[in-house]
Amino acid sequence: MTYFRKRIDMKIAICLRRVPDTTAKIVIGPSGVAIDEAGVKFVPNPYDEYALEAGLALVGAAGAGETVVVGFAGDSVQETLRTALAMGVDRAVHLQGTPTADGLANARVLADHLRDGGYDLILFGKLAVDDYGQQTGVMVAELLGLPCATAISSLSVDGGVATVTREVEGGVENATCALPAVLTCDKGLNTPRLPSLKGIMAAKKKPLDIVPVTVGESRVTVVSLAMPPERAAGRMLGEGAAAVPALITALTTEAKVL
């Protein structure tokens, strides 16, 4: 039996954050509540890259639709948005403003913009690797009254229903939810593509709309930032098999793990 799969026009928004490269050396700035950005390389939040790849793959497979990348941040996010355009996203929206430490205030800004966008899916990373807030995706879902699955590690969409897998303690959870929906993406979902060189050139010609926004009052204040304590240097106990007795002694008497 042959059957024709209906061409589905998926409209997908991906919300994107710009974060310091995880290999960058972080220094706390003079204010004591923010990092010093000088000389730090910024990249798309790695979890957001899974979201980008998922969006691009779904629209690619459907053969029709639109992907839109949305970033709420200062002007520097435009470079990150163009990276998404270079990967293949159709257009970008820069919600121009300054996010606060209050996740809900930030989520409201995004939700207000996304509300009337007609999106079938709104994708987020499960967290941003700089502040580990883990709030934005779920709060946006709540504000929009949409179902939400968090930290998904697999995704398929068929007939207006998303089927997802979530890694839970000791196993996996399979779940479905009707579209439109909000999903936050985890590692393992896919392998994000690199922007192609033609994509980088094409990105310059794709629309990047700048929408000034105002963010509500922050009810959370960052009081101070501190670096983690320095790890003590390792100690060489010896080499090869000869080192084993000393290692066992150290693991039993010092580390007390044996």
Place this chain on the structure above:
Amino acid sequence: MAGGSAAYTGVDFYDMDSLLSEEERAVRDTVRSWVDDHLMPVIGDCYIEGRFPKELIPGMAELGLFGANLPEEYGCAGLNNVAYGLIMQELERGDSGIRSFASVQGALVMYPVYAFGSEEQKKYWLPKMAAGEEIGCFGLTEPDFGSNPGGLITTARETADGWVLNGTKMWITNGSQATVSIIWAKTGDIDDAKSIRGFIVPTNLPGFTAKDQKGKLSLRASDTSELHLQDVHVPKDAILPLSGGLKSPLMCLTQARYGIAWGGVGAAMACFDEARSYAANRIMFDKPIAATQIQQERLAEMLTEITKGQLLVLQLGRLKDKGTMTPSQVSLAKRNNINMACECAREARRLLGGNGILIEYHSMRHMANLESVYTYEGTHDMHSLILGQEITGIAAY
């Protein structure tokens, strides 16, 4: 990764990044990630096995690495020359053999089709070459004509319906895996370098054979072959109509040498990065070897030379984009930067002690590779002579 080194982040002591556009940086970062993810995991084995990693060709094509500075209308990425140079830099950070593959495909095969080909030839060949569906090689050097290619004795004789080619080419990168070759041959008298013309010759034609050069101790992850052409018949439209004289292949070499000058920076950066991280971690006499003056001087010298090399190629690229770059400016950059990379690789290898001779580390592989790069595309000596001629007006070769 080897030596417990952190992710590779390049070397940028003079804030060169601020001299690059956002697109140029994006191109560089894309190729760097590709090298990290796809080339670094396999390059050690490929080198030991003496194997070019063919399986990487589709991925390279998909990124748009072949002929990336040629126009989009022919299926290429249409990048400027600085972005193109950065691609070569990042590829050679991985391995000179892989950069050689891209140089040959882009600068020595696609470029002559673009510069000397008819519109039909360009429309037919360039998109296929950009897509990696056709792999090219460049046949100029012959067993008895290396530094003086003008003396070449491969001939092309016109027949009623085309050309017949006869001759032997030596040291041809990609030779045995190429589906098509650009062969430089004399259409006139054997002493007449002005009669040198370029031909597009598919490698599956009767009379065309390629044999891999065995026993290489350098550039082992690249195929180098000898080509034999015995009465190879090609149609009339195999000739590159706008090619004429030795100047044509030399124009191709200028394109490739430009990229090689960038590549040298990449290889040197890889070695410096490895040396720096090894020096910090290797404890000898109860302290890291990085705490010794001799190793610090090594590193200081490497960083200085790399920084100079970076400034050199960036300005060269800006001149190329402006259209004012001269071949002798390219000679200076190729000569300086490859010699610099050879020195850095050797010093890095020495800093690594015994580990430095192992394939798990990269410096000795670069060191051995760079001896080929020092020799091909005009030996270091030949570039000295080109510069000497530029300065004095007297040719000493």
